[in-house]
Amino acid sequence: MGQDSSDTTTLLDVQHLCVDYEAENGTVHAVNDVSFKLGRGEILGLAGESGSGKSTLAYAVARLLRPPAVITQGQALYYGLPSSERADSAGRRRRPATSDSTFGGNAPLDVLHASASQLQKLRWSEIAVVFQSAMNALNPVMTIKDQIIDVLHTHRPGMDRQALRERVGELLQLVGISPDRQYSYPHELSGGMRQRAIIAIALALNPELVILDEPTTALDVVVQREILTEILRLRTQLNFAVIFITHDLSLLLEVADQIAIMYAGRIVETGTRGDIYRHPRHPYSYGLLNAFPSLVGPKRKMYSIPGSPPDLRHVPSGCAFRTRCPMVFDACPKYIPPLVSHKDEQQPQAETQEEERSKVACHLYDKAYREQAPTIEEIEQGYALVSEKRGRRA
Numbered sequence: 385m386g387q388d389s390s391d392t393t394t395l396l397d398v399q400h401l402c403v404d405y406e407a408e409n410g411t412v413h414a415v416n417d418v419s420f421k422l423g424r425g426e427i428l429g430l431a432g433e434s435g436s437g438k439s440t441l442a443y444a445v446a447r448l449l450r451p452p453a454v455i456t457q458g459q460a461l462y463y464g465l466p467s468s469e470r471a472d473s474a475g476r477r478r479r480p481a482t483s484d485s486t487f488g489g490n491a492p493l494d495v496l497h498a499s500a501s502q503l504q505k506l507r508w509s510e511i512a513v514v515f516q517s518a519m520n521a522l523n524p525v526m527t528i529k530d531q532i533i534d535v536l537h538t539h540r541p542g543m544d545r546q547a548l549r550e551r552v553g554e555l556l557q558l559v560g561i562s563p564d565r566q567y568s569y570p571h572e573l574s575g576g577m578r579q580r581a582i583i584a585i586a587l588a589l590n591p592e593l594v595i596l597d598e599p600t601t602a603l604d605v606v607v608q609r610e611i612l613t614e615i616l617r618l619r620t621q622l623n624f625a626v627i628f629i630t631h632d633l634s635l636l637l638e639v640a641d642q643i644a645i646m647y648a649g650r651i652v653e654t655g656t657r658g659d660i661y662r663h664p665r666h667p668y669s670y671g672l673l674n675a676f677p678s679l680v681g682p683k684r685k686m687y688s689i690p691g692s693p694p695d696l697r698h699v700p701s702g703c704a705f706r707t708r709c710p711m712v713f714d715a716c717p718k719y720i721p722p723l724v725s726h727k728d729e730q731q732p733q734a735e736t737q738e739e740e741r742s743k744v745a746c747h748l749y750d751k752a753y754r755e756q757a758p759t760i761e762e763i764e765q766g767y768a769l770v771s772e773k774r775g776r777r778a
């Protein structure tokens with residue numbers, strides 16, 4: 385995130401994306417005016433409670449949404465590289481050759497308005513998605529090898545048997561599955577191995593962007609860590625970008641370069657992981673950060689966020705978080721706070737790029753309402769007070 389769209393390092397530039405679900409009992413505004421940039425090879429973590437619109441946002445970008453979902457606004461500019469310049473599975477840049485007409489060059493592709501044939505070229509080859517509980521979605525009657533070959537065969541029909549066999553071997557080695565396991569059926573593999581197999585399939589065509597939707601949630605903590613380490617290693621080796629979706633912000637503090645926090649379909653804060661763990665600005669980010677025990681970052685008292693997320697058919701006016709916010713004040717219902725750079729009072733000389741990466745959507749940071757931005761201690765006190773009141777009522 386955070387690069388100029390003319391910058392060659394930008395891979396994806398999403399602007400003003402809105403997605404609704406036209407449900408029978410009303411329109412669900414699942415994604416509202418979301419904008420962000422993702423750099424080549426960067427890991428963007430999307431965090432937020434269940435129902436905040438994370439998956440809808442990511443699937444919109446991959447154009448995988450089905451009715452009743454409707455993309456009502458926005459663009460998602462994809463700046464792919466010509467295939468000749470992409471890294472191969474050993475992480476080497478290929479020699480420049482003839483340029484690809486769909487991706488690369490100067491003109492980006494607006495994924496939200498791409499044709500069926502452009503989308504076919506885009507999926508798997510450019511953008512691969514590992515769905516929530518994907519490891520249970522492996523075909524139970526096909527071996528791992530055949531499932532990888534299936535993807536390769538569909539998208540690279542020209543590959544001969546020898547090339548297919550070599551690529552399967554390469555991919556399995558890449559994700560740490562021993563060659564003899566390629567003949568296994570999914571039920572013969574552990575959860576961690578199945579997840580590795582899914583990652584091998586996602587990487588089969590050397591994509592530039594991998595979307596991982598809660599990739600480790602179903603795994604135990606030790607395996608979760610192994611898979612995360614693996615993803616980081618692969619990213620370093622192959623330089624693909626990642627959109628990593630999770631409700632567990634503390635996980636993102638370990639893997640993401642950039643973090644975007646979603647609430648009720650909007651991004652309410654973005655920042656580098658260092659920025660978010662050292663100083664979450666939005667009271668919601670603070671609550672989310674302290675709702676999970678974390679191995680990294682400063683030790684803070686844990687408070688749960690009071691209440692539950694709103695029904696996205698009837699979101700509160702103004703700031704949607706105000707009904708749960710311990711810092712709520714009279715400006716909050718007036719209008720939706722825009723997502724804007726906040727000036728770091730401790731680092732007035734902060735670089736422009738850093739400033740652009742760190743944004744918050746909260747009236748507390750609007751000089752029209754408050755001279756001074758709230759300190760982290762004030763936000764903590766706010767939560768302590770709410771928690772004390774709840775304790776007294778119980």
Ligand SMILES: Nc1ncnc2c1ncn2[C@@H]1O[C@H](COP(=O)(O)OP(=O)(O)OP(=O)(O)O)[C@@H](O)[C@H]1O
Binds near residue numbers: 406
């Ligand atoms: N097919 C659908 N029809 C109607 N509403 C839907 C549909 N799919 C999702 N929604 C609603 O859209 C909103 C956003 O859902 P989404 O799955 O994107 O959130 P999320 O943050 O990814 O949640 P989770 O972590 O639980 O997957 C939720 O209110 C959800 O109920």
